[in-house]
Amino acid sequence: MTSIVKTALAAAMAAALSSVSAAAVMAQDVTLTLISAEQDAVVAPVIAAFEAKYPNIKVQHQSIPFESMNATIEARIGGQDSSIDVMFVDSPRVPAMVSRGYLKSLEDLRGEIEPLVTPVALDALSVNGTIYTLPLWTSTQMMFYNKDLLDKAGIPYPGSNAEDRLTYQQIVDLSKKAQAAGAKYGFTFEQVDRYYQLQPIFESVGAGSGLTGEGNLTASITNDNWVKGAQFYSSLFADGIAPRGVPVGQIPPLFSNGEVAFFVGGPWRLDGFQKAEGLKFGVAPVPYFEGGKPVTPTGSWALAVSPYSAHPDEAMLLAKFMTLDPEGAFKTVEANPIPPVNLKAFDIYIDWFAAKFEGVGEDAKKIMTYELRDTAISRPLSAGYVAFEEVMNRVFGDLRNGADVVPTLQDAERELNSTLSRIQ
Amino acid sequence: MSKSKNVLVALAFLAPAILAVSILRIWPALVAVHESLLAPRATTYSLDNYIYIFTDPIFQSSVVTTLFFSIVVNPLQIAVALGLAILLNNKLPGTGFWRTLILLPVAIPASVSAVVWAAALRPDGLANAMLAVFGIGPQPFLTSPQQALACIILVTSWIGVGYWMTILLAGLQDIPKSLYEAARIDGMNRGQQFRFVTLPQLRRPLTFVLVADTVANFLVFAPVQILTRGGPQRSTNLIMHEIYTRAFATGDKSSAYAATVVLILLMLTVVAIQFRMMGDQGDKA
Numbered sequence: 001m002t003s004i005v006k007t008a009l010a011a012a013m014a015a016a017l018s019s020v021s022a023a024a025v026m027a028q029d030v031t032l033t034l035i036s037a038e039q040d041a042v043v044a045p046v047i048a049a050f051e052a053k054y055p056n057i058k059v060q061h062q063s064i065p066f067e068s069m070n071a072t073i074e075a076r077i078g079g080q081d082s083s084i085d086v087m088f089v090d091s092p093r094v095p096a097m098v099s100r101g102y103l104k105s106l107e108d109l110r111g112e113i114e115p116l117v118t119p120v121a122l123d124a125l126s127v128n129g130t131i132y133t134l135p136l137w138t139s140t141q142m143m144f145y146n147k148d149l150l151d152k153a154g155i156p157y158p159g160s161n162a163e164d165r166l167t168y169q170q171i172v173d174l175s176k177k178a179q180a181a182g183a184k185y186g187f188t189f190e191q192v193d194r195y196y197q198l199q200p201i202f203e204s205v206g207a208g209s210g211l212t213g214e215g216n217l218t219a220s221i222t223n224d225n226w227v228k229g230a231q232f233y234s235s236l237f238a239d240g241i242a243p244r245g246v247p248v249g250q251i252p253p254l255f256s257n258g259e260v261a262f263f264v265g266g267p268w269r270l271d272g273f274q275k276a277e278g279l280k281f282g283v284a285p286v287p288y289f290e291g292g293k294p295v296t297p298t299g300s301w302a303l304a305v306s307p308y309s310a311h312p313d314e315a316m317l318l319a320k321f322m323t324l325d326p327e328g329a330f331k332t333v334e335a336n337p338i339p340p341v342n343l344k345a346f347d348i349y350i351d352w353f354a355a356k357f358e359g360v361g362e363d364a365k366k367i368m369t370y371e372l373r374d375t376a377i378s379r380p381l382s383a384g385y386v387a388f389e390e391v392m393n394r395v396f397g398d399l400r401n402g403a404d405v406v407p408t409l410q411d412a413e414r415e416l417n418s419t420l421s422r423i424q
Numbered sequence: 425m426s427k428s429k430n431v432l433v434a435l436a437f438l439a440p441a442i443l444a445v446s447i448l449r450i451w452p453a454l455v456a457v458h459e460s461l462l463a464p465r466a467t468t469y470s471l472d473n474y475i476y477i478f479t480d481p482i483f484q485s486s487v488v489t490t491l492f493f494s495i496v497v498n499p500l501q502i503a504v505a506l507g508l509a510i511l512l513n514n515k516l517p518g519t520g521f522w523r524t525l526i527l528l529p530v531a532i533p534a535s536v537s538a539v540v541w542a543a544a545l546r547p548d549g550l551a552n553a554m555l556a557v558f559g560i561g562p563q564p565f566l567t568s569p570q571q572a573l574a575c576i577i578l579v580t581s582w583i584g585v586g587y588w589m590t591i592l593l594a595g596l597q598d599i600p601k602s603l604y605e606a607a608r609i610d611g612m613n614r615g616q617q618f619r620f621v622t623l624p625q626l627r628r629p630l631t632f633v634l635v636a637d638t639v640a641n642f643l644v645f646a647p648v649q650i651l652t653r654g655g656p657q658r659s660t661n662l663i664m665h666e667i668y669t670r671a672f673a674t675g676d677k678s679s680a681y682a683a684t685v686v687l688i689l690l691m692l693t694v695v696a697i698q699f700r701m702m703g704d705q706g707d708k709a
Binding site for chain 2: 070071096102162243244245246250386387390391393394397398400401402403408418419422423
């Protein structure tokens with residue numbers, strides 16, 4: 001660790017020296033470092049737009065694998081590395097980062113941020129009512145269906161209006177029908193085993209997020225509704241409706257290959273599905289539990305300026321350009337079509353999006369608009385979220401493989417409360 | 425040259441190695457011991473982290489799983505490696521081809537091997553298709569708590585056996601032919617030759633393979649992380665994966681340090697026993 005700090009110091013000194021000598025020649029040039037888990041191509045449009053607007057500021061992007069993002073922030077921001085200026089932050093990890101002092105209060109920007117975002121989005125940027133991050137991206141889900149498989153089974157296409165939303169029971173029945181007519185699988189989630197996409201099952205049945213109590217540091221995953229939701233999830237795989245034993249990364253190709261009738265996934269799948277040869281598909285809203293409420297997952301990356309940035313003013317200019325400036329915020333999603341949080345940028349985005357995906361774009365636009373407004377629910381904000389998510393992802397994996405529901409949930413609740421007690 | 429000067433010269437030559445070992449091995453180990461004695465938010469040393477992990481059923485089960493895994497995987501890998509080495513030491517047609525084939529998995533990163541096996545072991549994957557040819561019904565493989573650990577053993581062995589085989593093969597080729605001739609003249613059969621010539625002559629490479637393989641198998645991580653993430657129902661949660669989960673997933677670094685120290689002690693104990701058992705017993709007499 002100390003060697004990293006030394007290297008960083010040396011680099012910072014070298015950078016400082018070079019900027020001093022450069023200053024003698026021209027107006028002060030600054031190079032900012034932006035870190036994210038995206039490929040360079042995703043942030044290239046926004047960097048180009050920013051550099052065109054501020055010619056004396058250059059932006060260098062460092063792409064870090066998602067799995068190493070935590071460890072990188074832990075090592076570099078924790079080590080007070082001044083070479084990171086602006087960073088992508090996964091929303092549910094904000095409380096843990098605040099508790100470690102990695103994020104500074106942005107309350108002085110409240111007046112600028114508030115009119116641009118929904119209250120749910122504002123909550124995701126804040127901890128205990130204080131804003132710590134800037135609004136970058138959000139997400140939602142929709143249900144894709146394979147038109148050919150539905151035709152074969154004589155199933156009418158589900159509608160794309162909020163009133164047309166099907167229940168999970170209806171989906172199970174239709175899935176069995178589609179399978180009887182030749183579909184290999186009836187229904188699946190894109191992200192099996194992942195809390196982000198499965199949280200809505202439990203929220204829809206009224207089970208709660210799984211975390212309660214002060215600071216969301218107590219696990220509650222053994223109540224009747226959790227058991228009900230988990231039994232439903234487990235039965236999808238036990239009955240062969242959804243694929244057991246297929247790794248999560250290999251699930252989307254099942255839909256592109258025409259092996260799945262119904263598929264819940266993010267709008268980021270549209271591009272790939274449209275390019276899939278011979279695949280005819282439509283989109284509908286995510287199902288819900290009969291008697292429960294419709295719920296969709298949301299949230300994504302937020303943006304923050306490192307408290308140790310060597311150029312805090314320029315860094316803030318970049319961060320604000322990428323989030324609060326509608327044109328800038330739109331540029332961040334141009335090469336990665338997921339919704340920006342900034343409502344003005346969203347307006348630009350959604351029309352561009354509808355036109356981009358011929359055939360399904362208009363339906364997708366309609367669904368995304370009402371889901372983000374009416375049914376979006378954030379992941380629980382908690383300093384223990386990372387631990388919670390890890391344990392829950394494993395629980396979902398075990399349920400998918402056929403573990404008994406009640407003992408699995410009881411065991412996980414005990415493990416969670418033991419782990420979370422070390423965070424309190 | 426005086427003796428002290430000799431020592432200085434020796435030290436100078438050893439310095440890079442000593443430096444590397446100190447920075448890369450001893451220092452991190454000391455840090456681990458130091459951190460493992462500090463409970464979260466504590467400022468004084470205590471055994472709290474150790475008490476916590478040893479009363480934690482998840483850690484207990486990971487130790488049991490690791491020991492069981494070691495007991496099965498090490499003898500299995502060494503027996504297979506030795507068998508293959510003996511087979512390829514004979515003049516078979518296409519020996520070079522077979523050797524390359526067996527060694528090939530060593531050249532592939534463990535993570536890539538694991539990804540490929542993950543696809544093959546899917547319930548609708550290649551492995552089940554091949555079993556079907558022999559009339560065997562579909563197996564759950566990685567999705568079953570009864571079969572997952574066996575799959576991990578299969579994958580780690582597929583990755584590792586070629587490497588250990590190479591070392592044993594080199595050892596076999598070092599055995600003087602005259603010893604076998606003498607043995608034959610004394611009327612030993614094949615089995616006796618193996619027992620009284622091959623095995624004793626192979627003791628050094630076998631010791632190395634035994635110790636290095638044991639250590640490698642205590643530290644198995646990538647296949648577990650990629651194939652099962654410790655599941656189903658923790659049936660493949662080896663200590664390395666448990667440490668990783670604690671440190672980087674649930675963010676409980678102090679108990680991860682304690683688990684690391686336990687792993688080091690466990691490994692040292694087993695390796696020390698192996699060295700004793702494989703030591704020079706009586707053959708100098």
